[in-house]
Amino acid sequence: MLSDEIAALLSDSERSLSEVATRVIATLSDPDEQAFYLACDVLFMLEELHRSDLANDKSVTEIRLIARVVNGEYLLYRLYEQYGLIDMNPFLAHFVDVYNRRKIRENVSNTLSRLYNVQASIISLFLSGETAAIRLLTAAQFAEQADSMARDVDLSRFVDALVNQGVLDPPESRTSAIESRGLKSQSQTNEIVKRLLASALTDEISETDADSLINTLRSDLSLLTSSVDLSVNGITSMLHVNPVLGRSLITLLLSTILRTDVLQLLQYLPPTLPVLEALNHLLVPPPSGQQLVTSSLIRDEEKSALLHPFLSNATRSIESKTLGSGFEIDDAHGQTRHVQLLCLFIQSLLRTGAIMLEEYIYEIQALTISFVYVPEARELFQTVQSILKQHATAGAGPQSAPQRTRVQVL
Structure with a gap:
């Protein structure tokens, strides 16, 4: 999430694009390490600016919205300008x-229309290699x-650059299943898309x-x-039958007006592999420099x-051996297996720094105490006890500890 300082800089319509970008980059203590994560936050901001409710918010002036768009896009370009060709920018796909999508859809406000235009x-100038003319413009x-x-x-x-970045498949392997059906109208395209999505809930579909x-x-x-079937059963089935497609669909859905609904739905998915x-x-932050899948961004x-209710729901469902969405645990071995999976999931989040133990200590403690006989749960339990002892020695509870602990999990 952008800091107030950076958000204010990007809203500045009076400083030149170059000066705004320079000032934003100057806020980073380690530009080489932090540039990618700053760009991710900027990208999320740009997506949020196109929400119709924000565009109609009378407390936010049109020029401030436009400044955020122009300064934000220029910053995405500037952060990777040293690579030379725009083809090397990791946000080329964006x-x-x-x-x-520059042709504006119908039924959008004048403000949204102007934002799109x-x-x-400005992006057309990036793609054309003509940025020199705008550096000094506000x-x-x-x-x-x-x-x-x-x-x-x-x-x-x-196309070649996007293939090299892994955004597109090589041309010879990109024969569109939809195009190959000889479609001639948008209605036909929509019908086949819906049919494929429905089929993907029960049958594995081709790459x-x-x-x-x-x-x-x-x-x-x-x-x-x-x-898309935006229900617990629908998303769960998609992830089980076509996991790669399911993850891609969730990623895309997070870039739409349904973002909040999707995040709420994820809380109730069963803790299956x-x-x-x-x-x-x-949830795990991408390594610096890795190609960004924009819709996977999730703010703190x-x-x-998402995680507080998910972990609580997951622990209760494993205890009752009823995961929901048609998934039942038949025996003690199956219950142990799901505890192991959930513990490994938590360990991954802790190890990568995606979460800090202090914030989720009670959910983790509930899981590990209930299943302390499982080795993975016992390891997590010992880690929690160690942290609690540290806080007790320091005279502070986990909620009031002055420093957050990044846990190193083997």
């Missing part, structure tokens, strides 16, 4: 996607000239069909939100709101 205009000045400065871009020239689905839904998020793998994929407050 630039291409925004430019590709200005955002696509966000307000660029907004006034955005329409005249916009460039037409042939996106096909970026080609999965790639085709994701590419089609990424280009039309409204089709995604109207077609495919579900825990999906949550780990969402969202992480807390």
